[in-house]
Amino acid sequence: MAHLIFDEDEQQQLRASAREHAAAGEGLLAYTLEQLAAEGIDLSKVTPYEDIQARHGLGGQDAARTPGAA
Numbered sequence: 077m078a079h080l081i082f083d084e085d086e087q088q089q090l091r092a093s094a095r096e097h098a099a100a101g102e103g104l105l106a107y108t109l110e111q112l113a114a115e116g117i118d119l120s121k122v123t124p125y126e127d128i129q130a131r132h133g134l135g136g137q138d139a140a141r142t143p144g145a146a
Contacts, residue, residue: 081116088113 082090090113098106128134 078119079116080119082113086113 090109094106094109094113097103097109
């Protein structure tokens with residue numbers, strides 16, 4: 077599979093968001109955003125949504141996929 081990398085503007089946005097989360101005491105999220113900016117995403121290591129659905133017993137129309145669901 078491919079490796080997803082972010083362009084320079086997207087990297088700057090991710091890093092700005094990382095700084096905001098770090099200032100709010102959300103270190104793990106800040107670290108994750110910084111890593112995404114720096115390294116991108118190796119799509120060969122991504123878990124397909126169908127696998128996540130099966131693992132957690134989610135139906136095909138769970139809240140994450142239903143428009144307007146909170």
